[in-house]
Amino acid sequence: MINVFSRYILYIIVLYIFIVPFSAYGQDQTETLISDKMCYACHQLDSASIGPSWQAIAARHAERREQVTQVLAGKIIRGGGGNWGVVPMVPNQRVSEEQALLMMQWILDQAP
Numbered sequence: 884m885i886n887v888f889s890r891y892i893l894y895i896i897v898l899y900i901f902i903v904p905f906s907a908y909g910q911d912q913t914e915t916l917i918s919d920k921m922c923y924a925c926h927q928l929d930s931a932s933i934g935p936s937w938q939a940i941a942a943r944h945a946e947r948r949e950q951v952t953q954v955l956a957g958k959i960i961r962g963g964g965g966n967w968g969v970v971p972m973v974p975n976q977r978v979s980e981e982q983a984l985l986m987m988q989w990i991l992d993q994a995p
């Protein structure tokens with residue numbers, strides 16, 4: 884019994900050591916990209932400023948995540964309005980399609 888239990892613990896520890904840092908790595912890179920592109924000038928993680936918070940965006944689109952990811956990635960680049968209030972988002976033209984998609988996936992992961 885003890886043997887099985889300690890194997891289980893060992894398994895968890897090994898998983899933690901190898902998997903967590905790697906998954907956190909990709910996440911951190913995307914977050915760095917988001918701050919490099921100045922998105923935090925108008926967005927915060929958990930409170931609305933000029934734009935809605937990442938958490939609010941994630942919560943609103945959670946149910947239709949698969950359908951909206953691509954569309955919203957396009958909106959990051961081209962800008963647009965009408966979903967959250969009267970203030971539109973300016974276009975962010977120095978963002979590539981690939982970067983926009985990465986950022987959109989990261990944002991949708993921030994659901995509270």
Ligand code: HEC
Binds near residue numbers: 926966
């Ligand atoms: C000048 C301010 C500003 C900047 C800079 C900005 N945003 Fe926005 N963003 C907004 C506003 C305002 C809205 C709400 C638009 C609306 O009502 O549809 C918004 C909406 C969004 C949405 C939600 C769209 C929806 O329809 O639900 C996402 C995702 C988003 N922004 C991502 C980004 C990313 C990523 C960046 C950085 C590349 C960025 N924003 C930079 C102001 C900004």
